[in-house]
Amino acid sequence: MKLGRSFLATAAALALAAGVAQTPAVAKEKVTVAFIGPLSGGVAANGLGGRNSADLAVKLRNQDENAKYEYELLTLDDECKPNVGVQVATRAAANRDVVAGVTHYCSAVAMGTVDTYNKFGLPVVVWGAVLPDITYANDYPEVHRVNGTMINQNQVAAEFMTDQGYETWVVIHDTTDYGQGHKKYFTESLEKNGGEVLATFGVTADQQDFTAELTQAKSLNPDVIYFGGLTPIGVRIRSQMDKLGIDAQFEGTSGIVSDAYIEGLGELAEGTVAFIEGAPIEKLPGGQYFKEQYDKANYNEPPEAYGAFAFAAMNLVLDKIEEVGPDRRKVRDALNKVEGRDSIVGEITFDDHGQNAVALITKFVVQDGKWVVWEDSEYASGERKLNGM
């Protein structure tokens, strides 16, 4: 049965390639691609943004008269839970009609499902999960990722900060996988760049008072306080630093790059630096195009930070299907060979683990109540200075 299907698919692809070339009006073969993300639960906003973006990519492709196939999108909800993720991944991967997938925003879910994709041979491109292990803890040729990982973000962060002349750090992180991961990879990258971590403090995600940690930090007198975690604690730590009279530079991760951070701190936010995977939509190479199309399609939800990645991942998958035909193995191999390919999130090159090696990282600094891209800021031009410089 397996043989029959793939034979049929190949035959159909050949027939199409030969026939459609002359008569584009002939009804196109239908090809199904999957999108999996969290459509319900706490991070549903990101999942819906990604879903819409992937949907947009499929719709635009279907409008394209030169496309060889007509694409259908199978959307599944992983609820950001590994057990549900494995279920829906099995559903998509076991369905022989599904040629490839754009999958997962939540790292824990992606970790759980990569085995499933490998077992069933479904090529996937991860669009949002940032945990490095998803691509690096295995040798699965089926698994790829367009977005950068925490490793990329922290490499850039460590290199950038040591270049500025900082030498000593105190690291504070929350104890979720997000915070733990950032602590780990930042510390590793910092060692390579010659920086020194004086102390590391783990805090819980709902802690209110950081006097104990910050008092110890103050006595160590670091150049920089690094915080790996999300906005709410970031705001508290920064304001309590001020109360305790710590004048070290404050450095955050992608988790604090939000308007809420600046609203929560007002003046105090000035000069905070942070890094994100990707870039603001308007800064992306094809961001303007994506934004226009997205607005035109009238979705109820905004694309959110990772929508552009879902769009780029889906486009990449569709491109490869166009190139080699709707055959899982061929699509998988074609994806593994992707090198220097243009997309709206910048160039995509998959390394031997399927990880996008030229992942885009953007440096941000707060200037006059706004997150400003570092290169455009007055800090970079020398008109203002970071703390302790």
Add this chain to the structure above:
Amino acid sequence: MENTQPATAGRQDPTALPIGILAIAGMTVFAAVFLMAESEAAVGGLLAFAAVAVLGAGKLGLLERVRAAFRDHELTMHTAIVIGALAIAWVFREDHFALLMLTMAMLYLTACLGLNVQLGYTGILNFAGSSFLGVGCYTAAVLTQHTAIPPLVILPLGGLMATIVGSVLILPVLRTRGHYAAVVTIAFAVLFKTFLEVNDSLGGPQGLAVGEMTLFGWGFNSNIEIGDFYASFYMNYFLLALVITILAFALTRRIERSWVGLNMDAVRIDELAASCFGINLARWKITAFMLGNFMIGTAGALLGMILGFIAPTNFTFADSLILLSIVLLGGMGSVWGIALASAIIVMLPEKLQLIQEYRFLLFAALVILVLRFRPNGLLPRADRIYFPGWRPR
């Protein structure tokens, strides 16, 4: 709880058995068709059809005969259901996803039978069901990764660990009553998840990989290929889960029919009266709590092996509520009701993937409707039958 069903006169109804068998055959076909349904219209139509069919059968008095068949021909009917389950598995032998769903439904059933011993029989509200499921999963993860213990032995060990971990709660549960005991278990559920998240040696928030089930050298994660015959590797898990479910089911039934179940019922209905008659409340509460956790933990160990990867987010308070809602939806103390409810709660959200982010709205509305119009559950618990074929007079 004492049933409203009138005691039918002495003679057996000769039409009961064929109608009962037909009902099971019908349900088998329906389940198979439902699992195959892909489009919104098909799923919606099948749900409407099921509602109409059940209501219609009720009006025609057929449901009464089916019930009589279960009462008078228990062994035949049970065998028919197992055959029905096997028939569905045979139809879907190459379909990984359908088999996975069926297996999940059976494991949820096993766990909920454990909850049923606690809540349905003895009246202990356990809001930490998914935590004990988690203990089973994590036991399986640690033991498959770090020891050479045969995986089949790991299953009861998962149950044992859940019992041991659960024994921490025995004192607080005994010392508190009703709502307060429920709050104790809620606190435990929260504590358990936090513990997993901060504990790096158990994988922290990212979770752990679980090894596969093996039996006599046969790896359960390999597809079955014998000559021309091909079946999904989930068939392995399906068959094992079926065996475990049958064991759990038989155990629950035997408990219900024995003096043990009678004592448990007495504890639930009126603690004061029960202790006046010399029933040791603590003894039965502890027995029910530990036995229930054992069943949940055993199901959890196999669940972990099937999923292959587990993380603390699988075992939230919300998941415990889902387990409890299965017991309530099916009918407290009603084993068949719980079987039906497990199937519904596991399959329906999956089938409703078609409506994406709205599916939980519809799903929740369905649960509320059932509880509103059938407060005793889909299949309320029937009178205790001490022997097959025996009927209350």
